[in-house]
Amino acid sequence: xxxxxxxxxxxxxxxxxxxxxxxxxxxxxxxxxxxxxxxxxxxxxxxxxxxxxxxxxxxxxxxxxxxxxxxxxxxxxxxxxxxxxxxxxxxxxxxxxxxxxxxxxxxxxxxxxxxxxxxxxxxxxxxxxxxxxxxxxxxxxxxxxxxxxxxxxxxxxxxxxxxxxxxxxxxxxxxxxxxxxxxxxxxxxxxxxxxxxxxxxxxxxxxxxxxxxxxxxxxxxxxxxxxxxxxxxxxxxxxxxxxxxxxxxxxxxxxxxxxxxxxxxxxxxxxxxxxxxxxxxxxxxxxxxxxxxxxxxxxxxxxxxxxxxxxxxxxxxxxxxxxxxxxxxxxxxxxxxxxxxxxxxxxxxxxxxxxxxxxxxxxxxxxxxxxxxxxx
Ligand SMILES: [Zn+2]
Numbered sequence: 001x002x003x004x005x006x007x008x009x010x011x012x013x014x015x016x017x018x019x020x021x022x023x024x025x026x027x028x029x030x031x032x033x034x035x036x037x038x039x040x041x042x043x044x045x046x047x048x049x050x051x052x053x054x055x056x057x058x059x060x061x062x063x064x065x066x067x068x069x070x071x072x073x074x075x076x077x078x079x080x081x082x083x084x085x086x087x088x089x090x091x092x093x094x095x096x097x098x099x100x101x102x103x104x105x106x107x108x109x110x111x112x113x114x115x116x117x118x119x120x121x122x123x124x125x126x127x128x129x130x131x132x133x134x135x136x137x138x139x140x141x142x143x144x145x146x147x148x149x150x151x152x153x154x155x156x157x158x159x160x161x162x163x164x165x166x167x168x169x170x171x172x173x174x175x176x177x178x179x180x181x182x183x184x185x186x187x188x189x190x191x192x193x194x195x196x197x198x199x200x201x202x203x204x205x206x207x208x209x210x211x212x213x214x215x216x217x218x219x220x221x222x223x224x225x226x227x228x229x230x231x232x233x234x235x236x237x238x239x240x241x242x243x244x245x246x247x248x249x250x251x252x253x254x255x256x257x258x259x260x261x262x263x264x265x266x267x268x269x270x271x272x273x274x275x276x277x278x279x280x281x282x283x284x285x286x287x288x289x290x291x292x293x294x295x296x297x298x299x300x301x302x303x304x305x306x307x308x309x310x311x312x313x314x315x316x317x318x319x320x321x322x323x324x325x326x327x328x329x330x331x332x333x334x335x336x337x338x339x340x341x342x343x344x345x346x347x348x349x350x351x352x353x354x355x356x357x358x359x360x361x362x363x364x365x366x367x368x369x370x371x372x373x374x375x376x
Pocket of ligand 1: 127177279283
């Protein structure tokens, strides 16, 4: 990971962030500023429900809308397919509606056509909606690289009525992803590693404040938000957590950087048995591992463990269906510490052995924490 070479600091963010119940029904109001031909890339399984809702909201102007269904993987081939289709239509704006991969594809299509883009997530499970980059995968779902765009989305439109209807596991997983933001920001600040803005700069104080606020909201509102979402209702706590998972986590990580927590997540992805766990679920366990790796105070580590247990995020290898054998844990550790990887944003030299040790130590510490408190 490159260290910053100058004292120049930089900050990137979406043009506008709009969050509230029923906001998807106001999409027309937001797209009309850019022109009257709107290309909507939408998750296939949402096209009947949310796709119809959008059509209805445009009223007699529904013929301005062009829909295309996202095929499920943000590959270079899919970006190329959608770009060709969109070029034939020549829209004034691209709108992405759905999960992180749909939004990443919509952002890449808009960037290649030099068009504005609205990113409209339908779950608060990742921090993809706000960022100025697209993560690219192979057809088989393996992550290959990131494409960095000239700018972040013009508008991030978050309809909390839609988000609260999505499975609660998405919201909780988003909290797992958001949980890492502050601790990874701190590691990056301590090692003075460049952030993900342009060629990489020093982080602004604003970015550090955002990362810290992100963690505080989770501690304050995380459990209440989960319970409200389970009851199918939107409350102030739910709104706060959606903002933390989407805006604060997204702007936070891009402007400060990832470190050990996400490195352990990347490590876990080499094991087939973790593939059905969501990104944020693996990041949550990775975050505890990072704190153990950094040998942070017991109170801080226990605060994070307690938070994860309260909302139901995985905290042990068993929770992630990983057998603690030497081969498996070492495979995770090797990928986590891969040369040039994000783990090297930690403020000390990291090796596979350090990760191997901290993963097993984390697992043992959490099991002891639960044993002492009679938690199953
Ligand atoms: Zn993440």
